[in-house]
Amino acid sequence: MATPGTTAGDVLGLIRGHKAVTRADIRRVTGLSRTAVTLRVEQLLEHGLVAERAEGGSTGGRPPTRLAFNPESGTVLAASIGASRAQVAACDLVGTVLTESEFAVPSTGDAQAVFGMAAEHLRRLMAKLPPEQSVYGLGVSVPSAVDIATGHSLAAGTGVGEVAVAEFFVEQFAVPVRVDSDVNVLALAEHRRHPEVDDLLVLKTSTGIGAGIIAGGRLQRGAWGAAGDIGHIKLGGGDDRPCRCGDRGCLETEAAGWALLGRFTDLGRPLSGLPELAELARGGDPDAVRLVREAGRRIGEVLAAAVNLLNPAVVVVRGDLSHAFEPMVAGLRERIYQYSSALSTSNLRIEPGADDAPTGIQACAAMILDRILATDAINALLDDVRH
Template sequence: MSTAFTTGQGPATPGQVFSLIRDGRALTRSDVGRITGLSRTAVAARLGALLGSGLVVEGAEPDDRGPSTGGRPPVHLRFNRAAGVVLAGAIGRSRTQLGVCDLDGAVLASVDLDQEVGPAAEDLMAQVVAAFRDLLASVGRSPDAVRAVGLSIPGTVDFDRGASLDSPIMAGWDGVELAPFLRPLTAAPVFVDNDANVMALSERRGHLERHRDLIFVKASTGIGVGIVSGGRLLRGASGAAGEIGHTKTSSAEGLPCRCGDTGCVEAVAAGWALVQTARERGHQVDHIRDVVRLAVVGDPDARHLVREAGRRIGEALASAVNLLNPEAVVVGGDLAQAYDTFVAGLRESVYSQASALATRELVIVPVTHGEQSGVVGCAAMAIREVLDSAAVDRALAHP
């Protein structure tokens, strides 16, 4: 008997049955009955609701039959990933990445929007809605097929309101709820989170399959981390968990940060700070991606800047490793495009400054989904919110 349904919890709901099927733990009606203890009539009732919703299909493919044990062979139940789509948008200071994904998180179509630095929310969101409309048309789906929208923005986010709380990088966005901008396109629920958090969730089909405790480092224009403990994302009391970029460091003493304070790690290691330094040294660069491209082709000055950024971020990260004892540190963001150079500095600081016990089995690994991790993570966040057991039960009760 599965431990998912304990004595006193009550009969398994349709949403819980859906989770069994979606996770591959129940492949047939007999499996559902055996795992949940439900009667055949109760199993039929719950599956009837799920089949009617389109989230589950039964025996839809010729080879979708289980092994025969004599008599009529059983037909398989399976999650219908094509029963709708989710829209995913990773909003950044100078680039926004958008995608349409199926209900299992696979990206069906995507596009990047290059924008003026620091756009107003109403201007950029109008472009986002138009681009989402075009992406839906490109995959032959209508807005009615949208089950949820997942968005990410840099900085601290009020998850419940779907608005930025504090983002020095996205000036003018604080307190602006993003869901109303999507209403001309879809009435589906809109979820908004910090960019590092959603990139951590992108590892649902990646490092989280092996490591239930990890820290995701996003090193781009700004610096942040997403923290997953025991498979659960940690946001903190006010959504500020992981704001490691504004940790004080002696190497930045007296240097102004975009947050309005001085002495933050970002002042010496964030993309915006590296661009300033590169310009002072005579390089014609506009974005951290330009600095990274120089480092990748072997420019010694750019390589030094990227490695030093890794070292400074690693100094702050070492304390987090001691505190949280993760199994893995996953590295993503623009600086990760110069992975070997950046991680050389990061590894040097983490392994020299964190405790031997905390680093004994620690691995430092690259992001699974590369530059699409923001889109994949936004989709994973939205899917988790609308397809968990309780959400499915609510949807079936109020279709």
């Protein structure tokens, strides 16, 4: 008997997951009849989502036809919008970047202008694609908390402020849009790279500071999307400096990229941006090493409480300042191991994002692919084509 609800979308999921590579496999896994399997596979073939190849072994006669997901059958767009720069890309249906561009984010704080720039860059990328290539969706990350249900950014005074992000891009491109905070998107991507780790923290140290939390195998957003907003926790013993959020004494004022660049300017050494600061620290520049290590200590003081509370197995450090990993992690480890319990840190790993770790735009692409290739989305797409 066929499994109830076994649809073309379910079959595509089996093929994508390599759980079924022939029609016989599909019949065996699902219990569907030969006719039902043929109907579903033909739907996927007609839409280009699946390709078939005459490969594989055979006990005699014609070898079985193998089925494979066709990532070239469509495109998704990705926009990773940060506080100081943005990256956009067009990707295939496994998230491989086909074409991309980058632009500096103006310091004016005009979110609509930034989104307009992103949309224009995306349209230029789309013009490079074959005209018959369908665009199925857009994944966007922003440097602030997000209401995942509405796609609105929430953190007024930081990042992009309170803006209807999803609505803006839906109006521009008329495709499904999924929006989340930049650090949450990275946390989801890192969890895919560490599927065996159910408890994971991703620390993003860039212009701002944030944490993405995977607990019990699931991303934790909190009641209002503000989980992991550690950059605006108040520090004890600080200089009570004003923060870009409008408050004073936040962690960001001591350890965020914008604060460190300000310190360098105060030293009479203005820098072009955080990549230059990270390069100086990697090269052993005394001022850069000192400031980055102290930033690591201050972040570690805050992160120690999260380590005690959440007991992650791994802390992955991402963002521009992670490229100065040695002085940064030296400060982090010093304070985390000083302030956290021995049990919480007994097997804790603190590591940088790997060289092959997904970039921000690849993580955004993966986020929207999860949505558009979900069973229900594929069934709706095929139903629209039939009608």
